[in-house]
Amino acid sequence: MTLVSAPTEAVPISVLRTIKLPRLAKRHPLVFASGGFVLLLILLALAAPLYAGDPLNVDPFKRLQPPTSEFWFGCDNLGRDVFARTVFGAQISLMVGLISTATAALAGLLIGIISGYNRRLDNIIMRIMDGLMSIPTILLAIALVSLTRGGVGILIVAITIPQIPSVARLVRSVVLSVRERPYVEAALCGGARLPKVLWRHILPSTIPPLMVQSANVCASAILVEAGLSFLGAGVSPEIPSWGNMISSSRIYLATAPLTVFAPGICLALTILAVNLLGDGLRDLFDPRSKRRG
Amino acid sequence: MQSRNAGGDDVLLDVLDLETHFYGEDGVVPALGGISFQIRSGETLGVVGESGCGKSVTALSILRLLPKLSAKTVGGEIRFRGRDLLKLSEPEMRLIRGDRIAMIFQEPMTSLNPVHTVGDQIAEAVQIHTKASRSEAMARAQEMLRLVRIADPERRVNNYPYEMSGGMRQRVMIAMALACTPELLIADEPTTALDVTIQAQILRLILELKQRMGTAVMLITHDLGVVAETCQRAVVMYAGRIVEQATVRDLFARPTHPYTQGLMRSAPDPRRGRQRRLPEIPGIVPSLREPIAGCSFAPRCPYAISICHEKTPSLRDVGPDHAAACWRSEEVVGA
Numbered sequence: 001m002t003l004v005s006a007p008t009e010a011v012p013i014s015v016l017r018t019i020k021l022p023r024l025a026k027r028h029p030l031v032f033a034s035g036g037f038v039l040l041l042i043l044l045a046l047a048a049p050l051y052a053g054d055p056l057n058v059d060p061f062k063r064l065q066p067p068t069s070e071f072w073f074g075c076d077n078l079g080r081d082v083f084a085r086t087v088f089g090a091q092i093s094l095m096v097g098l099i100s101t102a103t104a105a106l107a108g109l110l111i112g113i114i115s116g117y118n119r120r121l122d123n124i125i126m127r128i129m130d131g132l133m134s135i136p137t138i139l140l141a142i143a144l145v146s147l148t149r150g151g152v153g154i155l156i157v158a159i160t161i162p163q164i165p166s167v168a169r170l171v172r173s174v175v176l177s178v179r180e181r182p183y184v185e186a187a188l189c190g191g192a193r194l195p196k197v198l199w200r201h202i203l204p205s206t207i208p209p210l211m212v213q214s215a216n217v218c219a220s221a222i223l224v225e226a227g228l229s230f231l232g233a234g235v236s237p238e239i240p241s242w243g244n245m246i247s248s249s250r251i252y253l254a255t256a257p258l259t260v261f262a263p264g265i266c267l268a269l270t271i272l273a274v275n276l277l278g279d280g281l282r283d284l285f286d287p288r289s290k291r292r293g
Numbered sequence: 294m295q296s297r298n299a300g301g302d303d304v305l306l307d308v309l310d311l312e313t314h315f316y317g318e319d320g321v322v323p324a325l326g327g328i329s330f331q332i333r334s335g336e337t338l339g340v341v342g343e344s345g346c347g348k349s350v351t352a353l354s355i356l357r358l359l360p361k362l363s364a365k366t367v368g369g370e371i372r373f374r375g376r377d378l379l380k381l382s383e384p385e386m387r388l389i390r391g392d393r394i395a396m397i398f399q400e401p402m403t404s405l406n407p408v409h410t411v412g413d414q415i416a417e418a419v420q421i422h423t424k425a426s427r428s429e430a431m432a433r434a435q436e437m438l439r440l441v442r443i444a445d446p447e448r449r450v451n452n453y454p455y456e457m458s459g460g461m462r463q464r465v466m467i468a469m470a471l472a473c474t475p476e477l478l479i480a481d482e483p484t485t486a487l488d489v490t491i492q493a494q495i496l497r498l499i500l501e502l503k504q505r506m507g508t509a510v511m512l513i514t515h516d517l518g519v520v521a522e523t524c525q526r527a528v529v530m531y532a533g534r535i536v537e538q539a540t541v542r543d544l545f546a547r548p549t550h551p552y553t554q555g556l557m558r559s560a561p562d563p564r565r566g567r568q569r570r571l572p573e574i575p576g577i578v579p580s581l582r583e584p585i586a587g588c589s590f591a592p593r594c595p596y597a598i599s600i601c602h603e604k605t606p607s608l609r610d611v612g613p614d615h616a617a618a619c620w621r622s623e624e625v626v627g628a
Contacts, residue, residue, distance in 0.1 A: 119362065181403060181406075182398055182400050182403045182404040183403065183404050183405055183406040183407075185358065185398070185404075186396075186398060186404045186405075186466070186469075187406075187417075188358055188390070189356060189358060189390055189391060189395070189396045190390060190391035190395070190417075190418045190421060190469065190470075191387045191388065191389070191390035191391035191392060191421050191422060192387075192391075192417070192421055193387065196421075200406075200409070200417070201406050204406075204408040204409075205408065
């Protein structure tokens, strides 16, 4: 996971307001393509019930059946439709990824802003964050899942917690640099209240780096979810998820390769797209990093 | 002791023995060592001095916007229309900032938030202090832009700061500061970051608007030429103290402190034609970290005698509305 450096110049978020699609496609093809791919994935996952079969239907006669016109990716060891399971698996992967990213981003934003503005709390909060950062995600997840009854909710909590510190640190660094800007002083000079200054003059500057970091967080959240499901600490085995699909089919890799490759390739493509989106957004918000690269 | 004919005059701001300290890792720095001055309603007061002499600290002390952990006003009074600003609560102080005392900064390039339109930012300043609705505030923003002579204000109101030049941004800053018609405008080197032709325009604009609105201006600068052209009275600061204050006419006709004289001599004078080399003041500004015994200018002063190194001189009247902090001012004037 790469930490995004705080931009030294405030990046006008107004960029976002004025984005026009054709121009975006021309100037930032990477953002356009990867963003488009991620959107497509989300739509496909949401619309799964409309076009895919039943992912839970077990049919022993179709065990490890190769692809047919009815079962595009063939069937797995229990005769379940691999295509349907892959598509429904995307629901779990993306849901866990997006919800934990949103939670981590919001929590990190809040903690980062408080920490960046209050020097006394800063010390305490940042030491707690250091502590959180040292917890390995997988271990925390296994511990939480074995202490509770498991489930998607616990999985999301387990994935979110270790991601919060990186976001909080990033936001804090932006707040620390922006709070010294003359326009913040000018706003205070104009008699504005601190909360208002934070909201209007400091928060907007944290959004672009936060978006970039969120893309990174999202990619790693999806990967961690797959890893946990693969290990059996994620969602329960009958629910299709890319991680437990790979896990349950891996011994049939030689006879029915698609049962492993379909979810595997989907996972790889998704993470690639989300990471590229993050990189693209970084270039979009910080033109200097593109020139350097 | 000093010129303080507060009697019939309409005193707007009365600063009395203001002391501000900075707290660094290597001890306390007395950035302001007890300064006193007055600003009358509608007048323009110039505050002159070289970098680090405490001009900006004075401004921030008045607005109580010093960095919280590293600086503190430890003594004195700042009477604004008779009320001591140092005794006000933070919410009371917020009502004064921007509404009755406004400030413009040196750096127009960074004093505007790049993420909001200029109209938005002026409207924000209006809405903080009035009950104006959003659209009323935007209308006021447009009116202010027209007042600071930005062409095509209807369109410019929706511009982002990066779409404007430095001079225009400083005009926007002035519009923002004057949007609530303050009684006192503190201008901290408002033209330093601009090129010379724009400097004159901006100064003229400030003066014209000041006249129209009846605002008093405290103009912080290190440019004596600016003071001569724009101010009625001036205060000369050195090492956190006021060394001389007088009407501008008097200050230039009879500079009474050796430092003021040095400053005037080191300004180029086109009337004298080409000069070989400008005279400079020998030595450097003393560090405020170590306590200074006697007059802080003594080590650099050509007139220094033994008392100058021992006792700190306070401001003494040397004429009507003219005071200097020098042990030998009588002799210095004639020189």
